[in-house]
Amino acid sequence: MYTTTIAGSLPKPSWLAQPEKLWAPWRLEGEELAQGQRDAALVWMSEEEAAGIDIVTNGEQFREHFVHGFLKHVSGIDWERMTTMGIRDNRYDADVPTVTGPVSRQGSVHGEEVAFCRRHTKAGFKFTLPGPMTICDTIADAHYGRRADMAMAFAELLNQEARELEALGVDVIQFDEPAFNVFMRDVNEWGIAALEKAAEGLKCRTAVHICYGYGIQQNLDWKETLGSEWRQYEEIFPAINASRINQVSLECANSRVPMSLIGLLPDKQVMVGAIDVASFEAETPEQVAAVIREAGKYIASEQIMPCTNCGMVPLPRDLAQRKLEALGAGARLASQSN
Numbered sequence: 001m002y003t004t005t006i007a008g009s010l011p012k013p014s015w016l017a018q019p020e021k022l023w024a025p026w027r028l029e030g031e032e033l034a035q036g037q038r039d040a041a042l043v044w045m046s047e048e049e050a051a052g053i054d055i056v057t058n059g060e061q062f063r064e065h066f067v068h069g070f071l072k073h074v075s076g077i078d079w080e081r082m083t084t085m086g087i088r089d090n091r092y093d094a095d096v097p098t099v100t101g102p103v104s105r106q107g108s109v110h111g112e113e114v115a116f117c118r119r120h121t122k123a124g125f126k127f128t129l130p131g132p133m134t135i136c137d138t139i140a141d142a143h144y145g146r147r148a149d150m151a152m153a154f155a156e157l158l159n160q161e162a163r164e165l166e167a168l169g170v171d172v173i174q175f176d177e178p179a180f181n182v183f184m185r186d187v188n189e190w191g192i193a194a195l196e197k198a199a200e201g202l203k204c205r206t207a208v209h210i211c212y213g214y215g216i217q218q219n220l221d222w223k224e225t226l227g228s229e230w231r232q233y234e235e236i237f238p239a240i241n242a243s244r245i246n247q248v249s250l251e252c253a254n255s256r257v258p259m260s261l262i263g264l265l266p267d268k269q270v271m272v273g274a275i276d277v278a279s280f281e282a283e284t285p286e287q288v289a290a291v292i293r294e295a296g297k298y299i300a301s302e303q304i305m306p307c308t309n310c311g312m313v314p315l316p317r318d319l320a321q322r323k324l325e326a327l328g329a330g331a332r333l334a335s336q337s338n
């Protein structure tokens, strides 16, 4: 039987934020917002469990943006001093805050939401944090001078946070590193070292999610330039396989990443993305099972964790729900034919 999980995010209910929009502003505020976020997390954890997902997340219902949600609680960042920066090697421009001094955590960032979610599910619980390299690609530096140094500073803060979350009963801490297929040389030079520092000393399972991004236009345009086979991972998988991180999350459904590349991860659990988050049709269980079986040609079935390609936050809510069900059903189907 496969252990199933999801990459992380799920759509916000329409009463919490505008649907089908990335980084949509909240529709509630103050205590009403906090209550709304908890309610939304309960809905999704319950939906995940009903779909047969073994390791659930709270769907990231407590944050607008996967990086800024963490950075908002960090000192040393000037949010008034916005710098326009080319993100992901100039794939798109964004106005980002600026690091103007040594960074430090102002206190627990996610402790409260994690304690709440832990109390409300008996399933395995995974929590996602932004990876240090991706943080550095989402913020301007006017203090550290070298990206590698800034990454190590953030890795230290992530590690403090991760240890506290582990103590609250989180089963898997996942670091999201979409920057990992953009700066391949940096990944090998310092990206993995920073990731390992973020995960240092953790006894729970640790994971990294690397990906080619949501189905937004800038990403779709960029993907057109990558050719018919996306082999970027070939350059970084050997180092990831040698790292202390336990699990690697990849997009495998309708992906141009050749499935054979997962053979470069013989010592890892692989979260095999079997749900396409850029398609507006729910997969059939047969389609999900086909992706899992294809992965089984290159790694042992014990290594395979059926998963979504990426976060589902931009999708319509009912579609995300049907995709969860397809994932659970497809994994059960694939395990029957093992």
Ligand code: ZN
Residues within 6 Å of the ligand: 007, 178, 209, 210, 211, 212, 213, 214, 309, 310, 311
């Ligand atoms: Zn992703």
